Amino acid sequence: MDEVCTGLCHLLVESGADAGLARFLSLLVGVLLVSGIPLITVILLIWIERKVAARIQDRIGPNRVGPVGLLQTIADMIKLLSKEDITPTAADRVLYNAAPLVSFASVVLIWAVIPFTPFHFGVDLEIGALYFVAIASFGTLAIMVAGWASNNKYALLGAFRVVSLLVSYEVPLVFALLVPVMLAGSMSLLDIVNAQTGMWFVVLSPLAFVIFYVSAQAETGRAPFDLIEAESELVAGFNIEYSGMKFGMFFAAEFLHVFTNGILMALLFFGGWMGPLYYESPLIAFAWLGAKGGLIYFTTLWLRNTVPRLRIDQIMAFNWKFLVPLSIANLIFISLALKVMQELGISPRDLVSAGFVELLPTTVVLLLINGAMTVYLLGLLRKRGQEARRESMAARAALAQAAD
Amino acid sequence: MALNAVTIGFVVFSILTLGGGIGVVTTRNLFQGTIWLMVSLFGVAGFFILLSAPFLAAVQILVYIGAIAILITFAVMLTRSVTRIKTRYIRVVPSFVGSLLLFLVLLFGITVPIFGGHLPESAPEYVASTRDLGIALVDENGYVVPFLLASVLLTAAMIGAIFIARDEKA
Numbered sequence: 001m002d003e004v005c006t007g008l009c010h011l012l013v014e015s016g017a018d019a020g021l022a023r024f025l026s027l028l029v030g031v032l033l034v035s036g037i038p039l040i041t042v043i044l045l046i047w048i049e050r051k052v053a054a055r056i057q058d059r060i061g062p063n064r065v066g067p068v069g070l071l072q073t074i075a076d077m078i079k080l081l082s083k084e085d086i087t088p089t090a091a092d093r094v095l096y097n098a099a100p101l102v103s104f105a106s107v108v109l110i111w112a113v114i115p116f117t118p119f120h121f122g123v124d125l126e127i128g129a130l131y132f133v134a135i136a137s138f139g140t141l142a143i144m145v146a147g148w149a150s151n152n153k154y155a156l157l158g159a160f161r162v163v164s165l166l167v168s169y170e171v172p173l174v175f176a177l178l179v180p181v182m183l184a185g186s187m188s189l190l191d192i193v194n195a196q197t198g199m200w201f202v203v204l205s206p207l208a209f210v211i212f213y214v215s216a217q218a219e220t221g222r223a224p225f226d227l228i229e230a231e232s233e234l235v236a237g238f239n240i241e242y243s244g245m246k247f248g249m250f251f252a253a254e255f256l257h258v259f260t261n262g263i264l265m266a267l268l269f270f271g272g273w274m275g276p277l278y279y280e281s282p283l284i285a286f287a288w289l290g291a292k293g294g295l296i297y298f299t300t301l302w303l304r305n306t307v308p309r310l311r312i313d314q315i316m317a318f319n320w321k322f323l324v325p326l327s328i329a330n331l332i333f334i335s336l337a338l339k340v341m342q343e344l345g346i347s348p349r350d351l352v353s354a355g356f357v358e359l360l361p362t363t364v365v366l367l368l369i370n371g372a373m374t375v376y377l378l379g380l381l382r383k384r385g386q387e388a389r390r391e392s393m394a395a396r397a398a399l400a401q402a403a404d
Numbered sequence: 405m406a407l408n409a410v411t412i413g414f415v416v417f418s419i420l421t422l423g424g425g426i427g428v429v430t431t432r433n434l435f436q437g438t439i440w441l442m443v444s445l446f447g448v449a450g451f452f453i454l455l456s457a458p459f460l461a462a463v464q465i466l467v468y469i470g471a472i473a474i475l476i477t478f479a480v481m482l483t484r485s486v487t488r489i490k491t492r493y494i495r496v497v498p499s500f501v502g503s504l505l506l507f508l509v510l511l512f513g514i515t516v517p518i519f520g521g522h523l524p525e526s527a528p529e530y531v532a533s534t535r536d537l538g539i540a541l542v543d544e545n546g547y548v549v550p551f552l553l554a555s556v557l558l559t560a561a562m563i564g565a566i567f568i569a570r571d572e573k574a
Contacts, residue, residue: 126534127458127459130466131458134462134463136464137471141469162518
């Protein structure tokens with residue numbers, strides 16, 4: 001363990017505090033900040049989400065409480081907190097109460113490894129990307145536990161649907177995540193961002209980004225994969241028995257998860273805090289990260305409010321017959337092309353520290369591969385769509401004949 | 405033993421691991437049993453952190469808690485009675501002999517190398533980082549053969565599973 005003492009800790013020691021105490025205090029402040037920022041952010045996120053949804057649906061959205069409805073979420077929170085805290089008699093008390101906590105913690109814990117600027121991060125884990133995947137599995141667990149502990153058959157059925165969705169979409173998510181890890185040669189999020197100095201990974205492999213984006217949308221249970229909640233057709237799914245703030249915790253976790261994924265995609269594929277003048281001040285770097293993450297976040301909201309919901313069999317078929325093979329093929333093609341190009345001397349041996357110009361031939365070749373794959377896939381999808389249409393037409397014609 | 409973070413961590417993770425284990429064998433509720441198993445496995449992941457092997461810790465959580473826990477959950481869901489298991493396993497003698505044998509094997513397996521006549525040489529190379537671990541797995545002087553064998557075995561198992569699960573008519 002390294003005994004570094006910088007920043008606040010250094011200041012405390014200078015002003016005469018005990019070194020151990022100063023270290024402890026600065027660590028405490030760090031932990032509080034890293035866990036506190038998401039908690040504060042989520043209040044704002046709920047407002048943003050509601051406003052964006054309202055705009056897309058040609059409504060105004062919350063506009064009564066506070067300026068432009070900014071305090072609406074606070075009012076909602078007070079309402080949720082003051083509600084009666086109901087636990088079903090037949091529920092498994094401990095597990096029932098633990099599930100919302102685990103669900104929310106599984107999202108907040110991700111923030112521990114997110115680097116906000118080159119110098120400000122909770123902790124730079126050597127296994128950052130793997131940590132993210134491992135922590136995400138707790139979210140699945142929480143939903144399963146919630147569904148079972150409620151002792152309600154609808155909750156259990158809802159949990160089954162969700163768990164099958166989340167477990168399936170974890171596969172393409174991890175395969176897509178492997179691409180930036182492979183390109184950076186490290187699982188640390190800080191290294192992954194720094195490796196994008198020459199070229200953003202989204203340019204090197206747009207397909208990996210698309211796969212990650214789609215899987216992340218499914219992991220958070222947003223449309224077109226929103227059968228977790230499916231508010232217009234189900235009673236509520238796994239959280240049917242939850243009320244008050246326990247229900248609120250599940251929702252806060254979902255809202256926060258969407259934004260967390262936006263920030264993660266900005267870090268993994270869009271160069272994180274890289275942008276003009278980011279080295280001038282950590283604040284500018286932070287602003288760049290926020291802007292990129294916010295933009296991706298906005299597109300997920302946009303998507304959520306414009307596309308219809310898919311059926312569960314369609315979701316599963318799309319994942320296992322399309323996304324998973326595609327993500328595996330993408331990983332294999334990229335690694336193969338990189339090795340071949342390195343042997344031919346087209347691309348630099350050291351991808352991490354290579355500049356923009358050195359990486360240009362590599363980028364062009366990888367982009368061409370990705371483009372070729374996309375064209376092939378679109379052709380394949382078109383053919384399948386036509387076949388399905390022809391089949392349904394034939395079936396309809398046969399039915400009409402039988403009726404005559 | 406000095407009271408420092410590592411000691412406290414060791415005590416906490418030991419309690420988690422052993423307590424979880426006791427929970428698994430004493431609870432009459434299969435679902436709670438799997439939750440206790442997860443607590444126990446989480447404690448083991450903590451030990452990996454203490455042994456400065458964060459990669460193994462993350463894999464422990466991912467593979468055991470993330471995947472196997474969900475598999476167990478599904479298995480539990482498909483059994484008839486999860487919460488009210490009345491029948492007890494009452495053959496005390498065979499279980500006593502079995503557990504005693506296992507305990508003795510573990511006892512000798514752990515204590516003899518440590519306190520026995522000759523100290524075994526420490527591990528040939530210290531795995532410092534995940535990078536080293538990766539290189540050791542694919543290096544020809546490392547563990548490439550066991551790694552490949554394990555991969556082939558896993559692939560064969562997967563193909564077998566698909567073959568068994570496949571619809572005959574399709």
